[in-house]
Amino acid sequence: MTSEAANSAPLFPRSSSIGAIAAALLVANSILMLYPIILMVFSAFKTTMEIFDSPFSLPDFSNVENFSRIWSETNLAIYLGNSLLVTGGAVALILLLGVMGAYALARYDFPGNSAILMFFLAGLMLPLKLAVIPLFLQLRDFSLLDSRLGLVMIYTAMGLPSTIFIMTSFLRTLPKELEESARIDGASEPRIMLSIMLPLSTPPMVIGAIQNAVPIWNDFFFPLVFIQTDSRKTLPQGLTVFMGEYATDWGVLFAGLTIAALPLSIVYLAMSRRFVSGMTAGAVK
Amino acid sequence: MIIKARRRWTGDHAGWISFLLLPPIAVMAVFVAWPLLSALSAAFFRWHGLARGEFVGLQNFADVLFGDHFGPITWRAFRHNIFVFAALLVVQNTAGFFLAWLIYIEPFGYRLHRTAVFLPVILSTALVGFMWKLFLDPNFGLVNQGLAWIGLGALQRPWLGQEGTALSALVLANAWHWVGFPTLVYLAGMQRIPRDILDAAKLDGCGVWRTIRNIVWPLVAPSTTVTFTLLFIGAFNWFELPYIMAGIDGSPYGSTDVLGLYFYRTAFGNQSAGVQDFGRGNALAALMFIFIAGVATFITLQLRKREIAL
Numbered sequence: 001m002t003s004e005a006a007n008s009a010p011l012f013p014r015s016s017s018i019g020a021i022a023a024a025l026l027v028a029n030s031i032l033m034l035y036p037i038i039l040m041v042f043s044a045f046k047t048t049m050e051i052f053d054s055p056f057s058l059p060d061f062s063n064v065e066n067f068s069r070i071w072s073e074t075n076l077a078i079y080l081g082n083s084l085l086v087t088g089g090a091v092a093l094i095l096l097l098g099v100m101g102a103y104a105l106a107r108y109d110f111p112g113n114s115a116i117l118m119f120f121l122a123g124l125m126l127p128l129k130l131a132v133i134p135l136f137l138q139l140r141d142f143s144l145l146d147s148r149l150g151l152v153m154i155y156t157a158m159g160l161p162s163t164i165f166i167m168t169s170f171l172r173t174l175p176k177e178l179e180e181s182a183r184i185d186g187a188s189e190p191r192i193m194l195s196i197m198l199p200l201s202t203p204p205m206v207i208g209a210i211q212n213a214v215p216i217w218n219d220f221f222f223p224l225v226f227i228q229t230d231s232r233k234t235l236p237q238g239l240t241v242f243m244g245e246y247a248t249d250w251g252v253l254f255a256g257l258t259i260a261a262l263p264l265s266i267v268y269l270a271m272s273r274r275f276v277s278g279m280t281a282g283a284v285k
Numbered sequence: 286m287i288i289k290a291r292r293r294w295t296g297d298h299a300g301w302i303s304f305l306l307l308p309p310i311a312v313m314a315v316f317v318a319w320p321l322l323s324a325l326s327a328a329f330f331r332w333h334g335l336a337r338g339e340f341v342g343l344q345n346f347a348d349v350l351f352g353d354h355f356g357p358i359t360w361r362a363f364r365h366n367i368f369v370f371a372a373l374l375v376v377q378n379t380a381g382f383f384l385a386w387l388i389y390i391e392p393f394g395y396r397l398h399r400t401a402v403f404l405p406v407i408l409s410t411a412l413v414g415f416m417w418k419l420f421l422d423p424n425f426g427l428v429n430q431g432l433a434w435i436g437l438g439a440l441q442r443p444w445l446g447q448e449g450t451a452l453s454a455l456v457l458a459n460a461w462h463w464v465g466f467p468t469l470v471y472l473a474g475m476q477r478i479p480r481d482i483l484d485a486a487k488l489d490g491c492g493v494w495r496t497i498r499n500i501v502w503p504l505v506a507p508s509t510t511v512t513f514t515l516l517f518i519g520a521f522n523w524f525e526l527p528y529i530m531a532g533i534d535g536s537p538y539g540s541t542d543v544l545g546l547y548f549y550r551t552a553f554g555n556q557s558a559g560v561q562d563f564g565r566g567n568a569l570a571a572l573m574f575i576f577i578a579g580v581a582t583f584i585t586l587q588l589r590k591r592e593i594a595l
Contacts, residue, residue, distance in 0.1 A: 011391075011487070012390050014392060018390075019390070019393070020392075022387045023394055026384075026387050026398040027398075029384060029401075029402070030394070030402075032461075033401045033404065033461070033465075034401050036416060036417075040416055051425070055427050055430050056430075097308050098309065100305040100306070101305065101306055104302045104306045105306075109294060110299070116310065119310070119313065119318075120309070123313060123317050126574075127522065127574065127577075128316075129524075130321075130324065130570040130573060130574050131317075131321045131324040132552070133327060133570070134319070134321075135320040137323075138315075138323075153312065153315075153316055154316055156312055156316070157312050157313055157315075157316035158317075160309055160312065160313060189301045190301070218411075220410060220528075220529075221524060221525060224528075225553065236409040236411035237411070250419065257412055257415060260409070260412050261408055261412055265404065265408070268404065268407045269400070276403055279406070279407075280466070280469050280473070283466075283470050283511050283515065
């Protein structure tokens with residue numbers, strides 16, 4: 001990663017025995033990591049009988065009956081749509097509100113500035129999961145129980161602290177001169193924010209988007225507690241319904257899991273570096 | 286970070302600043318601050334179903350910890366959580382460290398592996414749970430069939446269906462799902478080790494194991510602090526994987542019951558029984574929070590002492 005590393009010889013040459021052992025161990029572990037996923041995809045193209053009789057054989061990928069059955073017989077497409085709606089809505093709101101709050105805190109000096117920042121950061125320490133009962137009662141009072149909007153609001157509240165933390169520390173590093181000269185040129189405050197500061201802030205916004213989108217997309221707990229109506233369920237929660245209905249039809253089960261794994265896997269494989277840095281930002285100093 | 290020149294607050298842009306700040310503050314107040322505060326107060330009331338009952342002081346806390354009915358379940362679940370944390374520390378965290386080192390020395394194929402090891406991390410727990418539940422099926426599951434296939438049919442067993450193996454099977458599924466996370470945290474730590482230290486060790490004839498034990502491991506102490514702490518929080522908040530793979534009661538015979546499951550059961554009831562106990566549920570949640578926050582802080586502070594500045 002560093003320039004000095006690029007100049008020096010490799011720690012262990014690939015031809016050395018240690019290099020060879022390391023490569024062999026990594027190949028073995030790659031198989032361990034990927035084989036279950038590959039097996040899931042293979043099984044999706046088999047009939048239940050084929051899965052039981054020859055679980056490890058390569059299927060011919062012409063049999064897409066499992067997938068067409070899922071499309072026509074189950075609600076998996078609806079769950080997928082709900083997940084897109086909830087995740088997209090929450091991430092958009094997190095970015096909008098996060099940027100607003102962080103911008104005010106990072107660029108302006110006013111009484112209570114650091115107290116308000118602390119208020120947001122306190123949300124980083126407190127797991128909202130443990131307040132799920134009052135949250136349940138509160139959503140009921142707002143008539144947001146069993147609604148996708150309720151989920152969006154909870155995820156927004158959960159995502160704001162880390163996003164405000166990332167955005168504030170980034171926005172503080174932008175030079176004051178940019179702002180001052182625009183102000184002298186007569187630009188309004190909103191104009192300075194929208195045309196000058198925010199275009200420079202896309203890197204932390206991408207990190208914030210990824211860091212929030214993956215856990216929200218994958219969340220099982222809050223839909224489990226707050227959503228009852230089948231047509232409003234998100235994908236992870238919808239999988240329980242689906243797995244129950246098709247308990248004996250393993251070909252369809254694996255096809256459903258494959259469909260559920262597909263969207264995020266494609267995005268991850270297409271931009272794995274950004275994904276990894278987005279997901280581990282904060283953990284890695 | 287740039288230090289801001291402190292100016293006297295003149296009230297300029299007050300309207301604009303309020304416009305920016307009020308919406309995020311409102312969302313946090315309504316959906317985080319208020320629920321957390323009322324969760325704290327709810328623990329002091331008898332509260333079945335939807336109406337708040339009488340004030341009972343610390344009774345709920347005493348019930349959850351020492352009550353004839355609740356106490357034994359809490360402590361059993363607590364022991365299971367400790368087992369899960371210890372087992373994940375050994376399996377998931379140790380594997381993550383060594384995988385990171387293997388990737389760090391950049392052998393053939395390390396780029397592919399870096400992608401592969403993180404792929405399960407982005408999958409949802411529900412999906413991973415169902416996947417392993419099918420693989421571990423006693424009759425047709427691929428684990429048992431695979432054992433027969435390589436001639437180890439004698440080892441076949443209902444992994445999730447018997448007390449001795451169920452919790453360990455969940456731990457291994459969790460390790461498979463998450464091992465990529467510590468791997469990348471450790472890898473990032475290793476990439477900050479100055480290369481001349483490792484080159485000097487090599488010149489001095491320091492073997493692979495000594496390099497790892499005496500140089501790499503101490504120098505990635507900050508990464509260890511992060512992975513230990515996150516693993517502890519994760520192990521004691523464990524809910525989704527046991528819920529999916531073992532069920533709400535921690536079957537078989539409660540052998541996979543953990544605090545997260547017990548909290549959910551207390552608060553939202555056993556679907557069949559329809560019992561909701563918000564008071565005791567919140568007491569349990571509050572105790573869990575105090576314990577997790579306290580120990581996580583302790584771990585972090587203790588491990589920070591090991592960290593060395595270069």
